Amino acid sequence: MAAKTFFNKLQTIHRLGHLAEDFDSLLAAAVRDCQQRPAMTKAREVRISVRITPDQTDPADVIVQAAVGAKMPGRSAQIMIRRTLRSPRRLP
Secondary structure, eight states, X not given: OEEEOOOOSGGGGGGGTTHHHHHHHHHHHHHHHHXXXXXXXXXXXXXXXXXXXXXXXXXXOEEEEEEEEEEOOOOXXXXXXXXXXXXXXXXX
């Protein structure tokens, strides 16, 4: 998300649209994953990335691009596939 903004403190992150809600959602998912899979000891990661570039049209302003992301251990499942042998059908 890119925006000209008054974002200059972590307290004002809500001004970057739905970024705060997205971060909260990913944070809750990471906590929930830890609770559901306590044997998985790998860390869950939730991050905010903020890029700030000068505004070419207004030198007194900047353009802020922010994104949230998460990294969680993968889930796996063991699937057993059983082949069923059938006798060949005869066509009429």
